[in-house]
Amino acid sequence: MSTVPRFEHGSRVPGWDAPADLEKDPAEIPDPAETPVPPDLRSEIEAHMANYPDRHSAALPALAAAQRLHGWCSPEAIDQVACVMRVTPAYLDSVATFYDMLETAPVGAHSVYVCTNISCSLCGADELLETIRRAAEAHPSELNVRAFECLGACDIAPMASVDGVYVGPLGAEDVPQLLDDILAGGPILPDKQLARRRVADPRANTEDYPLHPPEHEREGS
Amino acid sequence: VAAPAATPMLLLADIDEPGLCTLEVYERRGGYRSLRKALAMEPQEVLEQLKGSGLRGRGGAGFAMGTKVSFLPKGSMEKYLVCNADESEPGTFKDRELMQKTPHTLIEGIVIASYAAGTSKAFIYIRGEYVLQADILDRALREARAAGYVGENVLGSGHSLSLVVHRGAGAYICGEETGLLDSLEGKRGNPRLKPPFPAIQGLYQGPTLINNVETLTTVPSIIAMGAEEYAKLGVETSTGTKVVSVSGHVQRPGNYEIELGIPSREIIYGLAGGPPEGREIKCWFPGGSSSPVLLAEDLDVPYDFNSLAAAGSMLGSGAIIVVDDSTPILDVAMKTAKFYRHESCGKCTPCREGTNWTVKMLERIDAGEATPMDLDIMASVQEHIIGNCLCVLGDAMAMPIGSMIAKFREELEAHMEAARIRAGLDGSGASDSALAAQGALAEPPGTLLGGDGAGDQAPGAHEGAPGTHRGGA
Numbered sequence: 001m002s003t004v005p006r007f008e009h010g011s012r013v014p015g016w017d018a019p020a021d022l023e024k025d026p027a028e029i030p031d032p033a034e035t036p037v038p039p040d041l042r043s044e045i046e047a048h049m050a051n052y053p054d055r056h057s058a059a060l061p062a063l064a065a066a067q068r069l070h071g072w073c074s075p076e077a078i079d080q081v082a083c084v085m086r087v088t089p090a091y092l093d094s095v096a097t098f099y100d101m102l103e104t105a106p107v108g109a110h111s112v113y114v115c116t117n118i119s120c121s122l123c124g125a126d127e128l129l130e131t132i133r134r135a136a137e138a139h140p141s142e143l144n145v146r147a148f149e150c151l152g153a154c155d156i157a158p159m160a161s162v163d164g165v166y167v168g169p170l171g172a173e174d175v176p177q178l179l180d181d182i183l184a185g186g187p188i189l190p191d192k193q194l195a196r197r198r199v200a201d202p203r204a205n206t207e208d209y210p211l212h213p214p215e216h217e218r219e220g221s
Numbered sequence: 222v223a224a225p226a227a228t229p230m231l232l233l234a235d236i237d238e239p240g241l242c243t244l245e246v247y248e249r250r251g252g253y254r255s256l257r258k259a260l261a262m263e264p265q266e267v268l269e270q271l272k273g274s275g276l277r278g279r280g281g282a283g284f285a286m287g288t289k290v291s292f293l294p295k296g297s298m299e300k301y302l303v304c305n306a307d308e309s310e311p312g313t314f315k316d317r318e319l320m321q322k323t324p325h326t327l328i329e330g331i332v333i334a335s336y337a338a339g340t341s342k343a344f345i346y347i348r349g350e351y352v353l354q355a356d357i358l359d360r361a362l363r364e365a366r367a368a369g370y371v372g373e374n375v376l377g378s379g380h381s382l383s384l385v386v387h388r389g390a391g392a393y394i395c396g397e398e399t400g401l402l403d404s405l406e407g408k409r410g411n412p413r414l415k416p417p418f419p420a421i422q423g424l425y426q427g428p429t430l431i432n433n434v435e436t437l438t439t440v441p442s443i444i445a446m447g448a449e450e451y452a453k454l455g456v457e458t459s460t461g462t463k464v465v466s467v468s469g470h471v472q473r474p475g476n477y478e479i480e481l482g483i484p485s486r487e488i489i490y491g492l493a494g495g496p497p498e499g500r501e502i503k504c505w506f507p508g509g510s511s512s513p514v515l516l517a518e519d520l521d522v523p524y525d526f527n528s529l530a531a532a533g534s535m536l537g538s539g540a541i542i543v544v545d546d547s548t549p550i551l552d553v554a555m556k557t558a559k560f561y562r563h564e565s566c567g568k569c570t571p572c573r574e575g576t577n578w579t580v581k582m583l584e585r586i587d588a589g590e591a592t593p594m595d596l597d598i599m600a601s602v603q604e605h606i607i608g609n610c611l612c613v614l615g616d617a618m619a620m621p622i623g624s625m626i627a628k629f630r631e632e633l634e635a636h637m638e639a640a641r642i643r644a645g646l647d648g649s650g651a652s653d654s655a656l657a658a659q660g661a662l663a664e665p666p667g668t669l670l671g672g673d674g675a676g677d678q679a680p681g682a683h684e685g686a687p688g689t690h691r692g693g694a
Contacts, residue, residue: 053342056407059408113350117311117556118312118553123469164350164352165353194353199318201230201478212239
């Protein structure tokens with residue numbers, strides 16, 4: 001669990017708290033002349049900034065946009081966002097390190113968040129995570145398998161979110177197909193998608209409505 | 222147990238009708254009529270309707286919505302409305318279903334509430350994990366803007382409102398109202414000191430009304446049926462209907478709309494089918510993982526704000542998590558504590574340290590290293606968290622953990638004793654290897670350093686220590 005280097009008996013390995021470089025000057029707001037920013041990224045960030053009375057509010061959507069482009073919040077990505085938003089890279093670092101969905105180290109291209117919170121773990125999420133982790137070991141550059149806190153889909157527990165597409169309930173037998181679908185770039189387990197489900201309350205609908213279309217068939221998505 | 226009879230469906234009625242998330246179908250079913258009705262009234266009259274309905278916030282705290290609106294000062298300063306769609310409370314998924322299937326009801330509710338509160342800028346802060354729901358809201362918002370329901374001079378009433386869907390990036394604490402405001406301002410989601418409360422000084426230092434998705438989604442129904450009619454639903458101190466998310470060990474997990482005040486048994490057994498065949502309920506969280514657990518003997522407690530509070534728990538976000546007798550209580554406590562440790566923002570010491578030490582003590586129990594005294598220490602840690610932090614995240618761990626220690630002390634002690642015997646630490650010398658492992662402490666540290674000295678680092682080692690920064694799950 002701990003991310004600080006420790007001896008087996010629990011003490012921290014000396015030097016664990018040594019700062020990287022105390023003499024270094026803090027990075028300033030990047031100079032636009034020296035920081036090339038892809039035009040699409042720039043216009044997306046500027047559009048986000050226009051949405052708010054204060055440009056700082058665009059930090060999360062801007063970092064998310066940069067992460068989509070670069071794969072993670074790399075120093076280059078942070079510099080580009082900082083350059084457009086006119087803030088320091090350190091400010092954006094402080095934001096990026098706080099949020100679970102912003103990656104601060106290189107990761108596999110497709111995110112697979114496996115919910116391991118109470119409801120899902122009561123239904124076997126920890127075993128599911130292990131199965132997915134083992135199956136994904138062969139594709140480290142393609143897959144970013146993570147245990148995640150409650151994803152808000154306890155009705156399909158145990159479940160996972162694959163690049164934002166919720167699928168469940170998942171058993172060990174679904175894992176090979178799940179990975180095949182991700183690696184093939186096609187729709188993810190269409191029959192297991194949350195998007196398709198009807199509400200559980202049998203008194204809600206007065207008619208027997210059809211299932212909703214899966215995410216890849218939805219209008220406009 | 223029978224399902225409750227004849228509950229009026231205000232929120233979930235025909236929610237699976239194809240195309241309900243589009244303006245066309247929503248309008249055909251009478252959508253935005255409540256908005257027209259509200260705009261024909263004075264803002265003060267709309268506010269009186271909200272107050273008269275007795276609607277209490279559906280996000281967790283259960284504060285009277287109309288009263289909250291009335292806290293916003295009058296005057297020409299810029300005021301804000303923020304819809305809290307950062308639904309992250311474990312066990313809760315009602316807002317997800319509402320936003321995904323009937324996004325226009327939420328938008329209509331926001332416009333009505335903004336008219337009553339006199340706010341001209343509104344934001345929907347939706348958790349980043351809800352990609353589908355945010356896309357659907359964005360699309361619905363474009364339709365609503367094009368139809369003149371949102372924007373300058375809404376339907377010629379003189380009321381203007383800009384509305385933006387803001388996506389979070391994964392942090393439970395951003396569901397706490399002041400943490401949400403910091404996050405919306407583009408910072409780390411650290412809660413703020415209260416007072417001043419957001420109604421006086423919130424987003425960008427302006428007066429801010431913050432309401433949950435379900436609360437705002439209920440507003441059009443209140444305007445349509447009138448406050449008096451709405452207040453007849455439910456019980457006196459908890460009016461109306463509520464969408465309850467039921468999950469865990471039940472046969473039919475999902476969202477159910479209930480009239481507040483019905484027996485909890487009817488929800489868990491009548492609607493959700495109860496635990497699987499042959500199993501019994503061990504305990505249940507009535508309002509998300511932050512609520513103290515109740516037992517099977519509490520199943521007849523009426524499901525409303527005051528009755529659950531009287532039973533020593535709370536309605537919270539309206540998320541019932543059922544745990545049956547096949548699961549050790551220690552596992553449930555561990556999951557709960559680890560969640561709050563991971564999600565603690567680290568700003569206040571009692572929460573940052575308390576969540577961390579609670580997890581460590583629970584791990585001691587499982588490792589057979591604990592004594593019954595540890596349960597007392599753990600209980601006292603919980604008491605020292607409650608009420609001592611800027612926000613209630615720490616309390617949200619302390620309350621359920623405290624209730625588990627109080628209600629399952631015997632089981633925890635038995636678990637502890639079994640683990641001690643398993644580890645050979647009970648003094649019987651049953652396990653020499655475990656004692657030998659203890660002896661390893663005598664060896665010089667250099668030989669114990671695993672590999673490169675980072676042997677115990679979890680994947681994602683770039684993240685910091687738990688609590689201080691945000692450790693991996």
